[in-house]
Amino acid sequence: MLGINDPGIILGYLLSVVGLIACVVYGALNWNKGMETSTDEIQRDLDWEEKDEHLKEEI
Amino acid sequence: MNTFTLGLVVVIYLLVIAYLGYRGYSQTKSAKDYLLAGRDIHPFVMAMSYGATFISTSAIIGFGGIAGVYGMGLIWLTALNIIVGVFIAFIFFGRVTRKMGHNLDAHTFPEFLGNRFQSKKIQIISGAVIFVSMPLYAAVVLIGGARFIESIFEIDFSLALTFFSIIIAAYVIAGGLKGVMYTDALQGSIMFLSLFFLLIVTYQKLGGVSGAHQALTNMVDLVPENLKSAGHEGWTVFPKMNSAWWWALTTNIILGVGVGVLAQPQLIVRFMTVKSNRELNRAVLIGGIFIFVATGFIFTVGALTNVYFHNESGQLAIQFAKGNVDLIIPEYINSAMPEWFVYLFMLALLSAGMSTLSSQFHAMGTSLGRDFIENVFPKKKFNSMMLSKISIIVAIIISIIIGYKLPGSIIARGTAIFFGICAASFLPVYFAALYWKRVTKTAAIWSIITGLLASAFALAFMHAKESEPLGICQALFGKPTLATEFPWMIIDPMVIAMPVSIVVLIAVSLFTQKTSDEHLATCYHGIK
Numbered sequence: 001m002l003g004i005n006d007p008g009i010i011l012g013y014l015l016s017v018v019g020l021i022a023c024v025v026y027g028a029l030n031w032n033k034g035m036e037t038s039t040d041e042i043q044r045d046l047d048w049e050e051k052d053e054h055l056k057e058e059i
Numbered sequence: 060m061n062t063f064t065l066g067l068v069v070v071i072y073l074l075v076i077a078y079l080g081y082r083g084y085s086q087t088k089s090a091k092d093y094l095l096a097g098r099d100i101h102p103f104v105m106a107m108s109y110g111a112t113f114i115s116t117s118a119i120i121g122f123g124g125i126a127g128v129y130g131m132g133l134i135w136l137t138a139l140n141i142i143v144g145v146f147i148a149f150i151f152f153g154r155v156t157r158k159m160g161h162n163l164d165a166h167t168f169p170e171f172l173g174n175r176f177q178s179k180k181i182q183i184i185s186g187a188v189i190f191v192s193m194p195l196y197a198a199v200v201l202i203g204g205a206r207f208i209e210s211i212f213e214i215d216f217s218l219a220l221t222f223f224s225i226i227i228a229a230y231v232i233a234g235g236l237k238g239v240m241y242t243d244a245l246q247g248s249i250m251f252l253s254l255f256f257l258l259i260v261t262y263q264k265l266g267g268v269s270g271a272h273q274a275l276t277n278m279v280d281l282v283p284e285n286l287k288s289a290g291h292e293g294w295t296v297f298p299k300m301n302s303a304w305w306w307a308l309t310t311n312i313i314l315g316v317g318v319g320v321l322a323q324p325q326l327i328v329r330f331m332t333v334k335s336n337r338e339l340n341r342a343v344l345i346g347g348i349f350i351f352v353a354t355g356f357i358f359t360v361g362a363l364t365n366v367y368f369h370n371e372s373g374q375l376a377i378q379f380a381k382g383n384v385d386l387i388i389p390e391y392i393n394s395a396m397p398e399w400f401v402y403l404f405m406l407a408l409l410s411a412g413m414s415t416l417s418s419q420f421h422a423m424g425t426s427l428g429r430d431f432i433e434n435v436f437p438k439k440k441f442n443s444m445m446l447s448k449i450s451i452i453v454a455i456i457i458s459i460i461i462g463y464k465l466p467g468s469i470i471a472r473g474t475a476i477f478f479g480i481c482a483a484s485f486l487p488v489y490f491a492a493l494y495w496k497r498v499t500k501t502a503a504i505w506s507i508i509t510g511l512l513a514s515a516f517a518l519a520f521m522h523a524k525e526s527e528p529l530g531i532c533q534a535l536f537g538k539p540t541l542a543t544e545f546p547w548m549i550i551d552p553m554v555i556a557m558p559v560s561i562v563v564l565i566a567v568s569l570f571t572q573k574t575s576d577e578h579l580a581t582c583y584h585g586i587k
Binding site: 002003004005006008009012013015016018019020022023024027028030031032033034035037044045049050053 | 061089091098130131132134137138141145154161162164267268269270271272273275276292295296297334335336339340341342343344345346348349351355395455
């Protein structure tokens with residue numbers, strides 16, 4: 001196959017390509033999925049910032 | 060190569076790096092910005108940064124050269140890098156790490172483990188393990204980069220080392236993780252373009268894809284005797300089962316590096332730099348393509364250099380490089396590629412070193428500052444950002460001293476030592492932290508400690524490649540390794556140490572107190 005006869009090497013290349021295709025397909029299908037919508041995550045971000053500010057003032 | 064043109068290209072490159080470092084600096088106002096890049100990194104930047112950090116100069120030059128000697132078997136590492144290092148890492152580890160890290164207010168990997176198990180001890184131990192073992196890994200990349208600058212600019216090694224360290228230190232210290240990741244994205248892009256072009260031109264020169272591969276297959280009779288006895292059966296053939304090269308390839312390279320990547324603290328922290336799973340989903344696509352090109356293309360080119368050198372000079376690649384594996388790729392670039400590409404490739408190599416080093420410096424600094432010092436002195440109030448900056452300077456100085464003082468034979472094993480220690484100490488605990496609610500704090504501590512001790516034992520007394528240069532076994536027992544039967548002296552330390560760490564983790568968990576349901580609810584909040 002393409003000048004390579006050893007199944008061990010062919011399988012290595014095939015697995016690499018399968019892995020690549022899996023990454024591309026997964027990424028494309030889920031391109032717009034998984035956006036964080038929960039308000040508590042945003043609240044937690046604000047808490048982090050507040051904690052940081054508070055610590056800075058203390059120091 | 061014209062030194063003036065090369066100098067000009069490098070100056071322009073450094074100006075762009077300086078600009079990106081400045082952008083990082085101007086956008087860094089808090090510890091969250093400095094340690095986690097503000098948690099709002101673009102998926103392209105995240106994916107390229109992950110890839111560029113993972114792929115160092117030694118991965119391109121070193122592994123490319125190994126492919127030149129042993130052939131295409133290394134493509135299995137590419138397969139693992141994509142499937143384990145990107146697909147599994149991002150989807151099964153990254154998504155949960157991101158959310159749980161946020162739930163637990165974690166800014167670093169040791170802090171993630173510490174907060175998950177409600178144990179400052181775990182954070183301190185993990186920070187110490189990283190801070191103690193990573194400088195050796197950083198020294199490998201630092202010395203490699205300085206040697207590279209020394210050779211292309213024909214300047215003194217000390218000057219090259221100072222120049223290289225100061226430039227990276229400047230943007231890491233000032234720009235924090237934002238500065239690191241912005242510059243990584245540029246550096247990753249340069250690496251991607253050069254390696255992409257390299258393979259295309261190589262196939263063009265050697266008669267197309269099938270033609271080039273067939274020519275390499277036909278060279279089977281030219282395999283030198285010493286390589287044949289190690290299991291080499293041709294450059295397009297997987298090594299002979301149970302031979303020395305078969306064990307080295309399957310355990311040290313494919314498993315050691317391919318699986319070891321999951322436990323790299325400087326990579327894990329990147330999962331926590333994005334604000335939602337959407338960014339990770341997008342990064343899977345970008346990271347998969349990057350790793351496919353960055354590793355698969357150089358391994359293929361490395362093997363094919365034999366066809367080129369045989370056609371041009373009647374020699375094998377390793378013969379043309381006068382026996383120095385690390386010279387195969389540079390010799391090939393200089394001989395076979397157009398002059399403008401030589402400049403681009405030099406930038407790619409510089410980029411590969413800088414992107415790995417910047418992340419190492421950042422990870423070491425935060426481990427010392429945030430994870431170790433802040434928790435060892437809990438009563439003192441520290442400014443995390445300032446403490447991390449000072450710690451990064453300390454980390455850089457230690458890496459330079461190690462690079463200067465330790466023998467080259469030990470430095471050369473720095474990457475393997477760090478990967479081995481991280482995999483055995485952290486991977487079982489990290490996986491259990493994400494997916495096994497029954498795991499306990501005591502088990503996590505013992506698993507990290509036994510993983511560390513078991514890998515240190517395997518490195519110092521079993522695996523000949525490390526035990527010989529370390530010399531501890533020789534001093535205590537009068538022989539370079541305690542492993543007398545084949546293949547134990549070749550098998551990667553991770554294969555010995557990780558099962559020990561896993562058994563301890565499971566066994567101790569079953570006999571110690573469970574984590575409270577309340578804390579588990581906090582950890583897994585929003586995780587399906």
